[in-house]
Amino acid sequence: MALLQISEPGKSTMPHEHRRVIGIDLGTTNSLVASVISGSPTILNLNNKSNLLPSVIHYSKDNILVGNDAKKLLSKDPKNTISSVKRLIGKTIGDINKDNFPLNLEDGDGVINIKTSIGIKNPIEVSAEILKSLRTVAEKKLGGELMGAVVTVPAYFDDAQRQATKDACQLSGLNILRLINEPTAAAVAYGLDKKSMGHFVIFDLGGGTFDVSILNLTKGLFEVLSTHGNANLGGDDFDQAIVNFLSHKYKLNIKDIEIQSTISILAKEIKESLSNNKEVEVLKVINGKEIQETFTREQFKTLVDDLIKQTIEATKSALNDAKLSTDEIDGIIMVGGSTRMPCIQEAVKSFFKQDLLNDLNPDEVVALGAAIQANILAGNGQEDLLLLDVTPLSLGIETMGSIVERIIPRNTTLPVAMAQEFTTYQDGQTAMSIHVVQGERELVDDCRSLAKFTLRKIPPMVAGAAKIKVTFQVDTDGLLSVSAEETTTNVKASIEVKPSYGLSEDKIKTMLQSSYDLAEEDKNSRILAEAKVDANQLIELTQKALDTDKDLLTESELSQIKNGLKDLINALNSSNKDKIKEATKKLNSQSEPFAAKRMDRSIQKALTGKSINKLEL
Amino acid sequence: MTQNYFELFNLSEKFEIDSEKLQENYRSIQKEIHPDRFATSTENEKIQSMIKSTHVNDAYQTLKSPIKRAKYILSLHKSVEKITLPPNFLMQQMEWEEHLENIEQSKNELAEFKEAISKEYEQCFLLLKTQIDIEKNWNEAAITIDKLHFIEKLLNKIKITLN
Numbered sequence: 001m002a003l004l005q006i007s008e009p010g011k012s013t014m015p016h017e018h019r020r021v022i023g024i025d026l027g028t029t030n031s032l033v034a035s036v037i038s039g040s041p042t043i044l045n046l047n048n049k050s051n052l053l054p055s056v057i058h059y060s061k062d063n064i065l066v067g068n069d070a071k072k073l074l075s076k077d078p079k080n081t082i083s084s085v086k087r088l089i090g091k092t093i094g095d096i097n098k099d100n101f102p103l104n105l106e107d108g109d110g111v112i113n114i115k116t117s118i119g120i121k122n123p124i125e126v127s128a129e130i131l132k133s134l135r136t137v138a139e140k141k142l143g144g145e146l147m148g149a150v151v152t153v154p155a156y157f158d159d160a161q162r163q164a165t166k167d168a169c170q171l172s173g174l175n176i177l178r179l180i181n182e183p184t185a186a187a188v189a190y191g192l193d194k195k196s197m198g199h200f201v202i203f204d205l206g207g208g209t210f211d212v213s214i215l216n217l218t219k220g221l222f223e224v225l226s227t228h229g230n231a232n233l234g235g236d237d238f239d240q241a242i243v244n245f246l247s248h249k250y251k252l253n254i255k256d257i258e259i260q261s262t263i264s265i266l267a268k269e270i271k272e273s274l275s276n277n278k279e280v281e282v283l284k285v286i287n288g289k290e291i292q293e294t295f296t297r298e299q300f301k302t303l304v305d306d307l308i309k310q311t312i313e314a315t316k317s318a319l320n321d322a323k324l325s326t327d328e329i330d331g332i333i334m335v336g337g338s339t340r341m342p343c344i345q346e347a348v349k350s351f352f353k354q355d356l357l358n359d360l361n362p363d364e365v366v367a368l369g370a371a372i373q374a375n376i377l378a379g380n381g382q383e384d385l386l387l388l389d390v391t392p393l394s395l396g397i398e399t400m401g402s403i404v405e406r407i408i409p410r411n412t413t414l415p416v417a418m419a420q421e422f423t424t425y426q427d428g429q430t431a432m433s434i435h436v437v438q439g440e441r442e443l444v445d446d447c448r449s450l451a452k453f454t455l456r457k458i459p460p461m462v463a464g465a466a467k468i469k470v471t472f473q474v475d476t477d478g479l480l481s482v483s484a485e486e487t488t489t490n491v492k493a494s495i496e497v498k499p500s501y502g503l504s505e506d507k508i509k510t511m512l513q514s515s516y517d518l519a520e521e522d523k524n525s526r527i528l529a530e531a532k533v534d535a536n537q538l539i540e541l542t543q544k545a546l547d548t549d550k551d552l553l554t555e556s557e558l559s560q561i562k563n564g565l566k567d568l569i570n571a572l573n574s575s576n577k578d579k580i581k582e583a584t585k586k587l588n589s590q591s592e593p594f595a596a597k598r599m600d601r602s603i604q605k606a607l608t609g610k611s612i613n614k615l616e617l
Numbered sequence: 618m619t620q621n622y623f624e625l626f627n628l629s630e631k632f633e634i635d636s637e638k639l640q641e642n643y644r645s646i647q648k649e650i651h652p653d654r655f656a657t658s659t660e661n662e663k664i665q666s667m668i669k670s671t672h673v674n675d676a677y678q679t680l681k682s683p684i685k686r687a688k689y690i691l692s693l694h695k696s697v698e699k700i701t702l703p704p705n706f707l708m709q710q711m712e713w714e715e716h717l718e719n720i721e722q723s724k725n726e727l728a729e730f731k732e733a734i735s736k737e738y739e740q741c742f743l744l745l746k747t748q749i750d751i752e753k754n755w756n757e758a759a760i761t762i763d764k765l766h767f768i769e770k771l772l773n774k775i776k777i778t779l780n
Contacts, residue, residue, distance in 0.1 A: 019657070148657075177656050221644055316780065377656035386648050413678070415652060415671045475667065476652045541659050588661050595661040599650055599669045606645040607627050 019147040019378040021177065022138045023185070023370025026130065026151055026165065028086040028208030028234055029337065031055050032364060033134040034371035035142060036381065041189065041368040044141045052363060053137075055207075056083040057129050059116040066133040078102045078261040080116045084236055085130075087208045088112050088123040089168070090161030099254060100240060102261040111164075124168045131172035148177040150374040152366050154209035155181035156229035156392050158438050158448050159480045166477065177377045179477040182206070183213035184224055184389055185369030186335040190360055191217045192372060192383065198330030199225075201318075203348055203356075204366075205311065206336040208234035212315045214322040214329075223388045226321035226411045228314040233307065235271070235338035241303040242267035242295075250289050259287050266291075274300050275340045301343045308347045315351065321411050326352050334358040335365055388413050391474050393448075398435035400425065402444040407472045410440065414478065419471040421487075428460040432468055436482055455484045528577040535572050535584045539565060542591060545598060552597040564590040622676040622689060632687055632749040634680065643677045684769065687745055687762045695755045702763055713771055721778055731775045734768060741765045 022044070025032045030052035034043045043051045046067070058070035058081045065073070073081045082103060088096065093107040104115035111122045131151075138146060151174070153165050162179055169176040183202035190196065197217050204211045211229035215222055243263050247254045254260040266284060273280045274297055282293040301308075319325065332348060334356050339345065349356055360368075375381040390413055396406040399422070408418050424432065432455045439447030458466055467487045474480050542565060550558065564587035571583035623630040626642045647670065648654075655666045679685045713734070720726035741764050748758040 178653070218644075220648065320777070320780070377653055379657055384648075386651055386653060388647065388651075413674050415667055416674055417671045418675075473671070538659050541662075588659065591659075592661050592665070595659070595665040596668075598662075599665045602649040603625070603646050603669070603673075606649040607642055 018380050020142050020144055021147055021374040021378045022149045023367055023374045024131065024134055024149055024151045025367035025370060026086065026127065027055055028084050028206055028236065029055060030363065031130050031134060032367035033138050034367040035138065036371050036375040041371045043364050043367060044138055046137050053134060055085065055130055056081060057126050059118050059121065061118050064129060066129055075261050075265055078257050079104055082114060082126050084208055085123050085126045089127055090164035102257045102264065124164050124171060127168035128171035131168060131174060135172060135174055147378060148175040148374065150178050150180055150370045150377065151176060152182045152185050152370050153179050154229065154231055155183050155211040155213055155227040156209065156231045158393060159450050161231065162478050177374055180370060180373055181389055182366045183211045183227065183335065184387060185373065186333060186365045187215045187217065187222055188372050188387065189365045189369035190333050191222060193360065196331060199324060199328055201329055201332045202335055203332060203339065204335040205338040205344060206234050207338065208236050210234055210311055210314065212318045214318050214324065220384045221386050221388065224390045226318045227390060227392045228318035230310060230314060233310060237307055238271055238304050238338065239264060239267040242270055245303055246291060250291055252286060252289065262286055270295050275342060297342060304343065308343060312347055312351055332356050335362050337363050390414060391416065391478060393438045394440055395438050395472055395480060397470060398437060398444045404437055404442055404444055404447055408474060415475050417471060417473040419469050422468045422470060423464045424458065424461065424466045425463055427463050430458045430460055431456045432458060434470060434484055453482065453484060458486050459489050528575065531577045531580040532572060535568055535580050538584055538587060539568060542587065545594065549598050549601060552601065553594060557593065560590050561594060622680055625676050626680065630690065632690060632746050639680055643673065646673050683742060684762060684766050687749060687758065690749055691755055691759060700759045700763065702760060706764060710767060717775065727775060727779050731779065734772050734775060738768050738772060741768060
């Protein structure tokens with residue numbers, strides 16, 4: 001009797017089998033997880049109660065609480081209850097105003113350290129707890145291990161914040177298929193649901209971040225034309241405006257973490273209540289002081305007027321970059337819980353002089369879009385849709401006089417690679433330090449410092465003779481990599497990378513290891529299982545590629561790939577993880593030119609298909 | 618990889634192009650080779666799709682912008698030399714800059730100025746078409762490109778001041 005084949009859970013090697021994938025909206029205030037179930041994008045609800053998981057974590061020596069259970073402890077145990085961690089991720093202590101966070105924060109090599117009663121936690125670990133919690137919900141609801149996830153980030157997140165979010169995903173044990181921008185995800189959910197076409201503005205005001213993106217929606221292709229925003233502007237700042245007003249008027253000491261936390265919660269309640277009521281009565285005793293106020297919508301609007309103006313200014317900039325005027329916009333999609341505020345709705349409506357589209361739940365639309373994109377990436381869906389996104393902020397390097405030389409301008413379609421040549425300043429200069437920055441300002445100090453590299457072993461020449469080519473590459477996750485090379489000689493120069501933000505690769509590895517804490521034996525069998533899955537996938541896809549495109553290869557190339565295949569199959573039978581990995585690597589490099597030729601053929605096909613269609617017309 | 622950008626999009630190598638066909642072909646190609654199409658593929662195919670997709674983006678941006686397109690055609694025909702703008706154009710530049718400073722506050726005058734500079738742009742554009750597609754006069758075209766580049770920047774400045 002033939003043996004039945006059973007594949008690794010969640011990592012099926014069958015190409016057309018449905019793959020378990022999810023979309024996650026990792027929000028400042030709330031997080032959600034969604035998946036496409038029998039063709040329709042669905043929010044996976046938690047304990048059959050709510051769709052929203054409050055992005056709050058409570059640490060104690062007994063356990064780690066996530067969500068509502070943690071939220072209940074916000075005012076009781078503020079120092080160990082972390083909310084709005086998204087405002088800390090990918091940042092250092094110098095980037096934030098400590099007074100806005102009711103937590104014990106301090107500088108920790110490249111990250112912000114949060115001091116809790118059970119020790120120091122960093123924002124990446126805290127975010128990973130939220131992700132883990134969502135992952136568990138999804139695995140339970142979908143009935144098994146996940147193949148991958150699409151996680152959303154604010155479009156205006158810089159490279160450090162994106163990288164940190166990706167690290168958090170890795171730490172939570174999720175296989176990340178793609179990071180996508182929140183407004184783009186919303187456009188996917190909305191555009192597909194309503195079959196919309198044309199120029200759409202996505203106005204996304206969340207708990208801690210603000211994005212505005214302009215997209216051109218056509219059949220099968222959603223193209224981001226421009227994006228603008230502020231990664232430090234959100235509903236929390238509207239709360240803060242109330243906090244500042246109350247603490248000033250009633251002379252409350254917000255340096256005291258407990259008082260600060262109590263007023264913050266009160267401010268949020270006032271703000272939310274004003275979305276449904278024209279005025280709100282407040283009567284509360286804080287630290288022995290009686291607070292009695294009547295808040296009206298008008299009064300609130302005056303307090304936050306400056307914040308509203310900032311969102312409209314960003315919208316103007318996005319329109320400028322997209323080379324569009326307000327009357328060329330076919331629809332405005334409102335996303336994020338903070339767009340419920342009447343003052344925001346009014347401002348956007350009067351700027352565009354048209355009604356807003358808010359018929360999808362503004363809390364859920366991002367997660368739904370992420371789920372749809374995950375489904376497309378996994379090859380599950382029949383949905384034929386390609387997203388073309390852009391880089392939100394210009395990328396450049398520091399030159400003489402602390403001036404930024406831009407290499408990739410903002411709103412460039414991804415993936416992108418651009419290079420620029422630089423030269424030496426002094427005779428005999430053998431090293432050059434390269435400082436990578438992100439932002440729109442001319443001076444280095446006004447931009448975000450991303451990394452510092454040193455290019456060494458430049459052959460000594462007179463000043464200005466060396467040609468240093470610096471190449472920037474941004475991938476489809478919006479993540480940057482930089483390389484530098486001296487081009488006048490054949491000497492390959494070395495690069496030292498020292499990221500000025502975030503965690504080092506080693507630190508993540510140690511964190512990962514300690515979080516799994518697997519026995520050596522388990523670890524080995526896991527590595528073997530993973531190597532086998534990868535090898536099987538490579539064999540299957542290589543064979544498929546040969547079936548269709550064998551004619552692209554010369555006889556010797558073909559026999560080389562066939563040998564590589566045989567070797568890999570033999571290695572698989574040996575069940576030796578090192579042999580399998582080595583054979584996989586070999587076959588991968590042997591079929592590299594094949595992959596390139598196949599890609600060229602795809603381009604040819606894309607265009608011939610077109611001309612045939614035209615003939616038929 | 619180093620395929621001619623015009624060949625890539627199935628266009629003839631001219632300054633005057635069918636921009637609709639360019640966009641349509643760009644989209645068709647990206648739909649086939651974009652990294653999102655290879656998210657669960659082998660490492661090899663992921664890398665190759667990234668390389669090709671990047672190249673196609675670069676080619677598209679180059680051909681889409683008239684100035685970049687003109688520069689690209691020139692780069693295919695002559696080695697890049699430093700060119701100098703005629704002195705009378707430099708004078709013209711200064712006059713325009715000064716004029717913009719003087720009328721910053723007046724919406725009407727700004728709109729008029731925008732109109733006038735837009736016309737200059739059109740003229741330069743037509744000239745470039747003749748110089749490249751008909752006369753194949755690369756040296757003269759190089760000067761016109763520089764003029765067009767300046768006019769485009771000025772036009773942007775006027776638009777920003779207007780808003």
